[in-house]
Amino acid sequence: MLARREEEYDYEPLVAEPAPQLEEAKEPLIRREVNTNLRNCLRALFFLIAFGAMVVTLLGGIGAKNGYTLLDTQQRADQLEQENERLKIEIAQLKSPSRIEAIAVEQLHMQVPQNMYFSHEGE
Numbered sequence: 095m096l097a098r099r100e101e102e103y104d105y106e107p108l109v110a111e112p113a114p115q116l117e118e119a120k121e122p123l124i125r126r127e128v129n130t131n132l133r134n135c136l137r138a139l140f141f142l143i144a145f146g147a148m149v150v151t152l153l154g155g156i157g158a159k160n161g162y163t164l165l166d167t168q169q170r171a172d173q174l175e176q177e178n179e180r181l182k183i184e185i186a187q188l189k190s191p192s193r194i195e196a197i198a199v200e201q202l203h204m205q206v207p208q209n210m211y212f213s214h215e216g217e
Contacts, residue, residue, distance in 0.1 A: 187193065198204040 195206065
């Protein structure tokens with residue numbers, strides 16, 4: 095059998111050490127306290143850097159979105175300006191005297207007078 099009975103173990107009695115051991119115990123306690131404070135500072139620094147990175151990422155995404163919106167708005171403005179120029183040309187063509195004359199002759203069956211007389215009243 096691999097296990098031994100409790101009576102077979104040799105126990106050494108625990109002896110209380112004198113007071114100098116208490117002073118030695120303070121040093122590891124201080125070290126542990128310093129290590130804990132250092133860990134807490136490093137954790138806070140890590141979370142601060144992580145939060146900063148998230149903020150920078152979010153601001154970059156917002157800036158990119160605004161850039162795309164601005165580009166889309168500029169393209170739409172260019173399209174509207176081109177449409178406006180096309181409409182101006184179309185208006186000019188519709189107002190042309192030759193077009194008006196053609197409509198009057200063809201659709202309204204009007205005739206262009208052969209002779210024009212102007213009268214001038216004297217004073």
